[in-house]
Amino acid sequence: MFQYFNKLLGKFFVKLIRLYQKTLSFDHGPLKVFYPYGFCRFTPSCSEYGIQAIEKYGPIKGGFKSAWRIIRCNPFNKGGYDPLK
Numbered sequence: 001m002f003q004y005f006n007k008l009l010g011k012f013f014v015k016l017i018r019l020y021q022k023t024l025s026f027d028h029g030p031l032k033v034f035y036p037y038g039f040c041r042f043t044p045s046c047s048e049y050g051i052q053a054i055e056k057y058g059p060i061k062g063g064f065k066s067a068w069r070i071i072r073c074n075p076f077n078k079g080g081y082d083p084l085k
Contacts (some may be wrong), residue, residue, distance in 0.1 A: 006058055013054050040073060042079050042082045049066065
C-alpha cells in the first residue's frame with residue numbers, strides 16, 4: 001500500500017514540475033524569450049533535476065535532493081554541470 005501511494009505521489013510531483021516548466025519556467029516555458037540562454041545556473045536545470053531525482057529516489061528523498069539543489073541555485077554559487085548522483 002505504501003509503495004502504491006509513494007509511486008502515485010511521485011507521479012503527482014513530476015506532473016506539477018512539468019506544469020511549472022510549461023507555464024512559468026524561464027528555462028522551458030514561454031518566458032524563455034526573456035532568458036534565451038537559460039536562467040538556471042546549473043545543467044540540467046533545477047526543474048529537470050527535480051524530475052530526475054523524484055523518478056530515481058521517490059518523492060521524499062527526491063524532494064529533499066530537489067530542494068537542496070534549489071537552495072544552492074543562488075548568486076553566490078558558481079553553478080555549472082551538476083548531474084544527479
